[in-house]
Amino acid sequence: MFANLSDRLAGTFKGLRGKGRLSEADVDATVLEIRTALLEADVAVPVVRAFTAVVKERALAAAASGALNPAQQIVKIVHEELVAVLGGEARPLRLAKQPPTVIVLAGLxxxxxxTLAGKLALQLRGQGHAPLLVAADLQRPNAVDQLRVMAERAGVAIFAPEPGNGVGDPVQVTKDARAYALQKQHDVVIVDTAGRLxxxxxxxQQLREVKAAAQPDDTLxxxxxxxxxxxxxxxEEFMQAVGFDGIVLTKLDGDARGGAALSVKGVTGKPIMFASVGEKLTDFEVFHPDRMASRILDMGDMLTLIEQAERAFDAEQTERMAKKVAKGEDFTLDDFLEQMQAVKKMGSLGKILGMLPGMGDMKAQLDQVDDRDLDRVAAIIQSMTPGERADPKILNGSRRLRIAKGAGTTVTEVNGLVDRFxxxxxxxxQMGKGGGMPGMPGMGGMPGMGGGSKKSKGKSQGSAKAKKGRSGNPAKRADQESGVAMAPASAGPGSMLGMGAGGRVEDAASLELPDELKRLLG
Amino acid sequence: MDSALVYAAIAVAVILTLAISVVALRRRGGAQAIEPAASAALTAETREVETSAIVLELEVPEPAAGRLHRLRTRLARSNSAIGQGLLALLSRDTIDTATWDEIEETLLLADLGVGPTNEIIERLRTALRVEGGARSADAVKEALREALLALVDPGMNRELVTAAPNRPAVVMIVGVNGTGKTTTTGKLARLLVAEGRSVVLGAADTFRAAAAEQLQTWGDRVGAVVVRGPEGGDPAAVAFDAVSAGVRDGADTVVIDTAGRLHTKTGLMDELDKVKRVIEKQSQVDEVLLVLDATTGQNGLVQARVFAESVNVTGIVLTKLDGTARGGIVIAVQRELGVPVKLVGLGEGPDDLAPFDPVEFVDALVAG
Structure with a gap:
């Protein structure tokens, strides 16, 4: 894994500590790092060049102003610029005054x-439209069948007069589709064209003709x-040859950094309208520029983490948990197991932790997290009786021995699990009592969560906990201390930066999270 | 309490506690591996094995030999910018910093990535320094050719294992969504048929709508048997049936097309692992080909790494190289994982899949 931008910058600035202000050469070095980071995120070279020029100008200004932490400033500048470029005017689909509205999908x-045609149709149907899918991809074998299945799944109509597989004229199909839609009273027509270079x-040329025949209100x-x-x-070539009005980014559920978004937006100036984030028809959403910016810079992304969690945890389960927490009921090992399975669904543990802001400098350690350890923990819990799971306090020595045997592990490990649990x-x-999240102060300040007011409280509690976190039991203490030693020095500017990585430099509360987390992790 | 906050809190709480216990377990060092009961229960249900009726007229695919050569013009078109551009830059009278920057840019534009780009530049610098002031055009060309060749690494074994003694060879096609797996499977079948092999295709993409039909169309064209399962069925079962059919019919090669999956979907990667394990109950898997789209950027490396971890990729198929994309990412992949490019896809035509030949490839680049 590549180090993220803030780590890179931290490296660049290490040599500069103690310097009152940054020279132009320092800024140049920084800009070079930004350039590499962007290139590694697949941002196109010309776009990178233009972008770094802007950043450099602003960075020089920041350096000249003698800001306290220039590195943080620069990361912030980069993030802001990214959001500015990616954002712009987001707009909904243009609906024709005189139906049908026609949308043409084009691309490689x-x-x-x-797949997108199906997703779009489903969404439009949900908004009370009557979409019609038009099978104008007559090139790829069985693309028509695929669209037919999509239409079926989305519960919308399809217009597919030609069998496809190279038979039929997409231009004619598109022409007929308009008439068909008028006749059958479909108010939105989505034309799926063949992929082309x-x-x-x-x-x-064919695509141009299809477009002319369709007279689309939006070409995506x-x-x-x-x-x-x-x-x-x-x-550029699609823009010149055919022209389009909006961009849809697909396969964002992967871990590609998606620099392409910046490239395409930067070159064409057209808005990125939607993001496709999964294989299900409902995995489709409006594009969020700020998240994309964090992603391109490979910064921890709490929002994505939360979203993934939302997807992995089913609604009923969360409801139950929320109730439990609100009522102050005990969180049982069964819940723990359930959560763990859900966490497993979210992907590898290392990656999930990596999404937390400020975890950047722990990458090497995160890479070592073995997901099979989750199975081991699960095995321990599964070796307990329901009674034991509900109330771990009843676990005496002999029970623990039995569990250890059942799980094929040692009593020490069972003890460890019970302690951590x-x-x-x-x-x-404590969370249920409404006291914020002790030990996890960063949570209060999480952006976009409406929890900003808890900032200060979280912070004070966080530092309090750090002090009393030492155990009276010598063995345990040694354990903890070795843990701390294992974690890289976390209080330095590295973690400050890591947090700045979230682009939320002003949010002082979140600063606590990484430190705390590292301590716990150790 | 805000329900979203609860989610987040739970998630992070669990992650935290888990991470702690995990690290604690690791530190104690005694973590015995508890192997999950590896009981890949083979579905015993009788599955309808549809055997495609051989269509009246079978197409006769072109032979594999010389395909890359034939496609050379197309390759040159897609790559001319890199080869010609570099050559023009290197042939300048004086190569100053600005020129080197342009060279770097040309290489970066080919998706080579920052690391390999710096390396090739170093190599070129050294080569040109040796040449000194009097650089002939030929010498420059040769230096570039060598630098590129070193990147593509002609020493790797690129042979595609499509035959095995006393059993059909099994080839699995894997990759993320939309890279052209089904198309590659179809084209590969043609390539094999052209070499006089009998081929069985397994449509183990039971997820994507109409994927099996798409493969069926390919199979029908060359008279390959296509084994299909119900849509949404167990891909491992279909793969197993395909291999059984191959063994029964005495076929030479069984090619299994799998569903596209993003490497970040743990569940789907596990499924792929299962498909392979289930096949291995009957027969060794001889080749696992990862299909990479030439337009893929730096994420290709991550994809390749995850797929390699999961199913031990033995070769790469680079598709859609007929566009303007250069597929430079394969160089990083080859180097990082030691997995060679074995096939390249150069167009929409059914016979536009060719064995990859590094020397030919580089010659096409430099000659333009």
């Missing part, structure tokens, strides 16, 4: 047009978030 092969003159350019340097050229339980309880 494998960008996800057919921008250099294929013949197919581009569908682009894969994983695309590399070619994004710019493809977008007790801590978690305490945490959940």
């Amino acid at each position: 092969q494998g960008a996800g047009k057919t 921008a250099i294929d003159a013949e197919l581009m 350019f569908v682009v894969d978030a994983m695309i590399g340097q070619d994004a710019v050229r493809t977008a 007790a801590q978690a339980q305490k945490m959940m309880k």
Whole structure:
């Protein structure tokens, strides 16, 4: 894994500590790091050049102003600029005054047009429209069938007069579709075209004709978030040859940094309207520029984490948990197990932790987290009786021995689990009392959560806990201390930066989270 | 309490406690591995094995030999910017910092990534320094050719294992969504048929709508048997059936097309692992080909790494190289994982899949 921008910058600035202000050469070095970070995120070279020029100018100004922490300032500048470029005017789909509204989907092969057609149709149907899917991809074998299945799943109508597989004329199909939609009273027509390369003159001509026949209100350019340097050229050529009004980014559920978004937006100036984030028809959402900016810079992204959690935890389960927490009921090992399974669904543990802001400098350690350890913990819990799971306090020596045998492990490990669980339980309880989250002060200041008011409280509690966190039991204490030693020095500017990485420098409360987390992790 | 906050709190709380226990377990060092009961229960239900009726007219695919050569013009078109551009830059009278920057940019634009780019520049610098002031055009060309060749690494074994003694060879096609797995499977079947092999195709993509039909269309064209399962069925079962059918019919090669999956979906990666394990109950898997789209950027490396961890990828198929994309990411992948590019896809035509030949490839780049 590549180090994220803030780590890189931290490295650059290490040598500069003690310097009153930054020279131009220092800024140049910084800009070079930003450039590399952007290139590694697949932002296209010309876009990088333009972007770094702007950043450099602002960075010089920041350096000249003698800001206290120039590194933080620069990360903030980069993030702001990214959001500015990515954002712009977000707008909903343009609906024709005189139905039907026609939407044409265009893009490279494998960008996800057919799937997107289904998703878009489902969303429009949910908004009370009567969409019609038009199978104008007559090139790829069985694309028509695929669209038909999509239409079925989305519960919308389809217009597919031609069998496809190279048979039929997409232009004619599009023309007929308009008439068909008028006749059948469909108010939105979504035309799924065949994937094509921008250099294929013949197919581009065909696309132009399809577009002319469709007279679309919106032409959407569908682009894969994983695309590399070619994004710019493809977008430019589609723009020139056919023209489009908006961009849809697909496969954002992967871990591609998605620099393509910046490239395409930067070159064409068209708004990124939607993001496609999964294989289900409902995995479709409006594009969020600020999250994309964090993602391109590979910064911890709490919001994405929360979203993934929302997806992994089913609604009923969360409801139950929320009630439990609110009532101050005990968090049982069964709940713990359930949560753990859900966490497993979210992906690898290392990656999830990596999404927390400020974890950047722990990457090496995170990479070592073995997900099979989750299975081991699960095995311990599964070796307990329901009674024991509900109330771990009844676990005496012989019970623990039995569990250890059942799980194929040692009593020490069972003890460890029970101890840690007790801590978690305490945490959940305090949370239920409305006291914020002791030991996890960062939570209060989480952006976009409406929890800003808890900042100060969280902070004070956090530092209090850090002090009393030492155990009276010598063995345990040694354990804890070794743990602290294992974690990299966390109080330095590195973690300050890591937090700045979230682009929320002003949010002082979140500063506590990484430290605290590291201590616990150790 | 805000319900979203509760979510987040729970998630982080669990993550925290888990991380703690995990690290604690690790530190104590005594963590015995508890192997999950590896009982990949094979579905015993009788599954309808549809055997495609051989269509009246079978197409005769082109032979594999010389395919890359034939496609050379197309390759040159897609890559001309890199080869020609570099050559033009290197042939300048004086190569100053600005020129080197341009060279760097050209390489970066090919998705080579920052690391390999710096390396090739170093190599070129050294080579040109040796040449000194009097650089002939040929010498520059040769230096560039060598630098590129070193990157593509001609020493790797790129042979595709498509035959095995006394049993059909099994080839699995894997990759993320939309890279062209089904198309590659179809084209590979043609390539094999062209070499006089009998081929069984397994449509283990039971997820994507109409994927099996798409493969069926490919199979029908060349008369390959296509084994299908119900949509939404167990892909491992379909793969197992395909291999059984291959063994029964005495086929030479079984090619299994799998569903596209993002490497970040742990569950789906586990599923892929299961498909492979289930196949291995009958027969060794000889090749696992990762299909990478030439337009893929730096994420390709992550994809390759995760797929390699999960199913031990033995080769890469680079598709859609006929566009303007250069597929430079394969260089990083080859180097990082030691997995060679074995096939390249160069167009929409059914016979536009060719064995990868590094020397030919680089020659096409430099010659333009």
